[in-house]
Amino acid sequence: MSENISHWRTTLQTELEAEAISVNVRTTEATTIQHWQIAGEFWLRFAQLAYQQDLRWVAGWAEQETTAFVVHACFAYQGEYLWLSTALHTEKPELPSQAGIYPAASRSERHTQDLLGIHFTDHPDARVWLRHHAWGKHDYPLRKDFPLQGYPETITPPDMDYQFVKARGAAVYEIPVGPVHAGIIEPGHFRFQAVGETILNLEERLGYVHKGIEKLAEGRTPEALVHLAGRISGDSTVAYSWAACRAMEQAVGIRIPARAAFLRGILSERERIANHLGDIGAICNDVGFAFAQMQFSRLREQWQRTQADIFGHRLLMDSLIPGGVKVDLSPADSQILLQELKALRKELDDTIPALDLNSALEDRLFTSGYLSPATAKTFSTVGYVGRSSGQDLDVRRDTPYAPYDQLDFKVIVEQQGDVASRVWVRIKEVFASIKLLRQMLQQIPEGEQATSWHSPAEHSTGLAMIEGFRGEIISYVRFDNNNKISRFYTRDPSDFGFLALEKIVLNNIVPDFPVCNKSVNASYSGHDL
Amino acid sequence: MNLLIAIMQTLLFISLAPLLAGWLKWCKCYLQNRKAPSLLQPYRDLLKLTHKQPVVSKDASWLFIIAPYIIFSATVIAITVIPLITVDLPTAASADMIVLVGFLAFARFFLVLAGLDVGTAFGGMGSSREMTISSMAEPAMLMAVFTITMTASTTNLSFAIEHILQEGLVLRPSYIFALFALILVAIAETGRIPVDNPATHLELTMIHEAMILEYSGRHLALIEWASQLKLMLYGVLIANIFFPWGMAETLSLSALGYALLAIMGKLGVLAILLALSETLFAKMRLFRVQEFLSFAYLLGLLGMLSHIILEASR
Numbered sequence: 001m002s003e004n005i006s007h008w009r010t011t012l013q014t015e016l017e018a019e020a021i022s023v024n025v026r027t028t029e030a031t032t033i034q035h036w037q038i039a040g041e042f043w044l045r046f047a048q049l050a051y052q053q054d055l056r057w058v059a060g061w062a063e064q065e066t067t068a069f070v071v072h073a074c075f076a077y078q079g080e081y082l083w084l085s086t087a088l089h090t091e092k093p094e095l096p097s098q099a100g101i102y103p104a105a106s107r108s109e110r111h112t113q114d115l116l117g118i119h120f121t122d123h124p125d126a127r128v129w130l131r132h133h134a135w136g137k138h139d140y141p142l143r144k145d146f147p148l149q150g151y152p153e154t155i156t157p158p159d160m161d162y163q164f165v166k167a168r169g170a171a172v173y174e175i176p177v178g179p180v181h182a183g184i185i186e187p188g189h190f191r192f193q194a195v196g197e198t199i200l201n202l203e204e205r206l207g208y209v210h211k212g213i214e215k216l217a218e219g220r221t222p223e224a225l226v227h228l229a230g231r232i233s234g235d236s237t238v239a240y241s242w243a244a245c246r247a248m249e250q251a252v253g254i255r256i257p258a259r260a261a262f263l264r265g266i267l268s269e270r271e272r273i274a275n276h277l278g279d280i281g282a283i284c285n286d287v288g289f290a291f292a293q294m295q296f297s298r299l300r301e302q303w304q305r306t307q308a309d310i311f312g313h314r315l316l317m318d319s320l321i322p323g324g325v326k327v328d329l330s331p332a333d334s335q336i337l338l339q340e341l342k343a344l345r346k347e348l349d350d351t352i353p354a355l356d357l358n359s360a361l362e363d364r365l366f367t368s369g370y371l372s373p374a375t376a377k378t379f380s381t382v383g384y385v386g387r388s389s390g391q392d393l394d395v396r397r398d399t400p401y402a403p404y405d406q407l408d409f410k411v412i413v414e415q416q417g418d419v420a421s422r423v424w425v426r427i428k429e430v431f432a433s434i435k436l437l438r439q440m441l442q443q444i445p446e447g448e449q450a451t452s453w454h455s456p457a458e459h460s461t462g463l464a465m466i467e468g469f470r471g472e473i474i475s476y477v478r479f480d481n482n483n484k485i486s487r488f489y490t491r492d493p494s495d496f497g498f499l500a501l502e503k504i505v506l507n508n509i510v511p512d513f514p515v516c517n518k519s520v521n522a523s524y525s526g527h528d529l
Numbered sequence: 530m531n532l533l534i535a536i537m538q539t540l541l542f543i544s545l546a547p548l549l550a551g552w553l554k555w556c557k558c559y560l561q562n563r564k565a566p567s568l569l570q571p572y573r574d575l576l577k578l579t580h581k582q583p584v585v586s587k588d589a590s591w592l593f594i595i596a597p598y599i600i601f602s603a604t605v606i607a608i609t610v611i612p613l614i615t616v617d618l619p620t621a622a623s624a625d626m627i628v629l630v631g632f633l634a635f636a637r638f639f640l641v642l643a644g645l646d647v648g649t650a651f652g653g654m655g656s657s658r659e660m661t662i663s664s665m666a667e668p669a670m671l672m673a674v675f676t677i678t679m680t681a682s683t684t685n686l687s688f689a690i691e692h693i694l695q696e697g698l699v700l701r702p703s704y705i706f707a708l709f710a711l712i713l714v715a716i717a718e719t720g721r722i723p724v725d726n727p728a729t730h731l732e733l734t735m736i737h738e739a740m741i742l743e744y745s746g747r748h749l750a751l752i753e754w755a756s757q758l759k760l761m762l763y764g765v766l767i768a769n770i771f772f773p774w775g776m777a778e779t780l781s782l783s784a785l786g787y788a789l790l791a792i793m794g795k796l797g798v799l800a801i802l803l804a805l806s807e808t809l810f811a812k813m814r815l816f817r818v819q820e821f822l823s824f825a826y827l828l829g830l831l832g833m834l835s836h837i838i839l840e841a842s843r
């Protein structure tokens with residue numbers, strides 16, 4: 001399989017050579033990732049060629065090194081990743097935008113532009129993205145000369161002059177929603193243009209939960225970085241800590257003990273189940289079917305209480321450390337978890353038919369919020385949003401990492417692309433995760449919980465991907481000379497979820513937006529960083 | 530004496546409405562395997578709201594402030610017309626069923642204006658949806674009412690109920706149609722699932738709640754209380770028109786007490802049925818509400834037709 005896939009690399013390389021674009025190829029620790037370096041002027045051309053090779057745009061970020069800005073982009077074809085970098089002058093950093101080819105790159109480039117001051121020329125959307133007047137016009141917080149504590153002035157002025165897309169015409173009206181919402185959810189602004197109840201356009205304005213994760217990570221020790229990564233998005237704490245750990249472990253070149261990998265797998269699958277249970281109930285609640293919400297909240301709560309009993313934290317925060325895990329599982333606890341799986345399975349067998357057979361629920365969920373496979377692909381959607389629209393992507397299978405390389409599981413892919421499909425993909429993933437958990441709990445090997453850490457070489461880098469419950473999380477680290485972090489970036493699957501949401505709601509009616517939104521359940525915190 | 534009883538009956542109605550809301554909540558919680566709040570919780574909520582300072586937007590006009598009082602009073606006037614425990618009271622003769630529908634429409638008119646008044650997107654959205662729904666609910670309601678008035682040959686609710694009481698148990702197809710029509714209308718008018726979700730926090734899906742989002746303090750208390758009254762009003766209408774047995778025909782204390790127990794029992798059962806349907810059904814898509822209400826209208830029409838065809842000649 002790998003040979004067939006690798007074919008695109010050779011083709012791409014030949015095409016680049018034909019155009020006299022020189023590529024500096026570096027193989028990384030992980031065989032599935034290749035690091036290519038090209039000159040900045042070919043940045044756009046590369047994207048065009050990559051697009052022809054059907055590569056998926058995965059992530060984009062940048063950093064300031066001692067003498068230059070380095071801009072990175074990551075592409076993938078199935079499970080193989082291509083990590084592209086280019087160095088820019090510090091004086092006037094400019095780069096052609098790839099967003100014209102890959103719309104998924106748009107917000108990421110605006111993010112880089114706002115935080116590092118790297119200008120992307122010919123960007124289809126020149127507005128600011130994360131900047132909400134919090135910094136001076138020429139202050140770029142991710143630059144090394146910007147102090148960590150910022151320049152605390154008075155209160156940040158209101159963000160009044162953002163130019164939303166306007167619809168014109170008779171009976172067209174605008175509905176501003178948020179950033180503060182009635183429910184206990186994160187802040188984000190939605191601007192609808194609607195005629196009657198039909199949504200003509202939805203525009204998101206995010207960045208209200210910008211916590212400066214990237215800046216806060218600078219100068220941290222590996223342990224402190226994992227601690228921070230676990231707080232990027234609270235519901236994915238295991239996945240994020242794992243992604244940060246894997247990136248750092250790659251940079252250092254250490255392999256974690258098999259037992260630690262299994263424990264991470266167990267924690268991660270438990271996190272997936274907990275979130276999916278919560279989501280299934282919440283989606284039903286958004287169409288006024290409170291019964292499901294109550295049942296699934298109860299299941300999730302019991303699940304999390306077990307986690308508190310056995311692992312010491314309801315959401316499993318701070319269970320991972322660089323090189324392994326902090327928690328352990330006694331045989332007796334394994335038995336408890338296996339019993340719980342059986343009990344959950346039984347509960348679900350009782351509850352799921354109640355959803356399946358409810359025609360009122362069916363009427364609301366089927367055909368609402370349709371995301372076509374083509375749109376899903378355009379916006380690089382991953383996770384359940386992508387998989388319910390035919391995007392057959394799952395890092396656990398495509399780029400296997402321990403323990404998933406030793407386990408047997410099925411990736412659930414559907415083609416319908418509506419809200420119902422996103423519910424059903426979740427339901428099936430819960431069952432798949434139950435099977436995975438059973439395998440892991442039965443096969444978990446004896447051994448160490450963690451391997452000892454050693455300082456990496458100066459400027460070691462690591463790029464890792466983890467399948468969180470929302471989908472593929474990308475994590476990048478670079479160390480300085482002192483076992484401290486010099487750059488940390490993560491790309492949350494929500495980046496694509498939010499892009500897809502703007503298309504999902506088109507031609508739906510305004511009151512169906514909440515359920516469409518919930519079916520995507522993108523993380524504001526993970527997106528804003 | 531009669532006037533005193535009429536006033537007592539109205540006060541009883543006003544004071545019992547939160548209890549019905551509490552009981553409904555209790556049933557829903559029970560059906561969802563939850564622990565229910567106390568039956569008295571709606572009273573506590575109302576009391577709490579009256580203690581709070583109302584926050585009024587600087588864009589609000591006088592209309593916004595007087596609307597809660599108008600809505601509450603109009604609803605109270607509407608309930609004076611409705612026989613709760615006994616028929617043939619002086620207040621009942623003051624207005625007939627068509628005026629009753631008019632009182633409710635009057636309250637709604639001010640609610641809708643108040644929703645529009647502050648100029649928020651949600652208020653306007655709620656008002657627009659409320660008018661859409663009421664424009665279909667009111668004809669259906671009148672149609673159901675006409676079916677009943679045709680049998681009793683009066684549009685006065687009290688006389689009609691008296692007529693039904695005296696006639697005893699007669700199985701009328703027209704009443705069955707009218708009953709179902711009225712139930713559907715009641716669900717839509719009181720903003721229950723599947724038409725509206727009174728428990729939601731999602732502004733974009735709201736109808737009734739969207740209009741009152743800007744209200745707080747005693748203003749909100751009055752509107753909440755008025756919607757509890759409205760819920761009970763429809764409950765009493767359904768219970769007393771179609772199942773009037775147990776109502777006091779004389780004004781003796783025992784008959785009145787017995788009638789009170791009877792109506793509380795009837796409302797209790799209706800609340801259980803409503804809670805059941807709210808647990809079983811999801812909210813429907815906004816644009817299906819018109820099918821729902823057209824169906825209610827059709828039932829009302831069928832009721833009237835079956836009255837003319839099957840019953841009137843006798």
